[in-house]
Amino acid sequence: MVPLEQQFASDNYSGICPEAMAAIEESNHGHAPAYGNDPWTQHAADAFRELFEKDCEVFFVFNGTAANSLALASLCQSYQGIICCDSAHVETDECGAPEFFSNGSKLLVARSEDGKLSSAAIRELATKRMDIHYPKPKVVTMTQSTETGRVYTPAEVRALSETCKEHGLSLHMDGARFANAVAALGCTPAEMTWKAGVDVLCFGGTKNGMAVGESVVFFDRKMAVDFDYRCKQAGQLASKMRFLAAPWVGMLGSGAWLKNARHANDCATYFAGQVAGIAGVKLVGPVEANAVFLAASDAILDRLRAKGWLFYTFIGGAARFMFAWDTELARVDKLVRDLKDCV
């Protein structure tokens, strides 16, 4: 099979990073107890507790849709509502899974220009209706870094969590690109989450360099009661759990999670710098993590596609380029040259 040349359509086009691969191989010796009762799963959970400086409860699931949906379902009743941004993955890219797994909790969608939630938007949705005919707002979900490539500073997260507390809402963070946000801001994972008032985090491994797997981190253990049953019922309890957990041991133990994210972010910044002067191509929004959005005419984008480049335009109304742990600068340079040829 001939591999695809590097593409920047999504950071999940990349393969498995060496640290995650080595951990899979290392864990593939002999037998181990099933369903998470193995030493790898224990070590991975301990590694999260160390990373977050908190005695949190950690669960390992296969993907982000499951992580988000099950986490949100555990935070509200079916008659309650989940406040999110209009560009949130839970709203646009999960096929109704959060509603499905919560037995009908309605997503209450806030309009946003830049893909970030604001305290004002949360307040508006939380107080819009108090009558019995409207789902009772119970949770807020925010994405860090956002689908639009932006980040929330720890102070911004804290401001949102304070608004949540005022209205009796819990705060969930979709961290499919959590590592990119930490790398961008240079803060600690704790400062970005529980110290700023986040109750539950879905920490993405896939886009960060793993084959598969996201972890659900409950900073308040009481909120995690029976979450294991929820995972099992949803088909998300891996019987050979060690292979879902071991890559986390490799990623967190070696620091690859942060190194990978830094590299991806640096490549995005580099690409944005290279395209800055190209006439007919406009950078949309600041580059804060590993995404770059470009506005250009359909003719230019069609010519770029004709040169073999794959990219999405259904997010943010612009052409999106995502960089990953393995991005090669030579390939970025090729994209820049091709883009220049297209204008």
Ligand SMILES: *Cc1c(COP(=O)(O)O)cnc(C)c1O
């Ligand atoms: C990729 C992504 C997810 C996870 O998606 P899956 O395909 O279900 O693993 C969740 N949230 C955001 C913001 C994402 O970009």
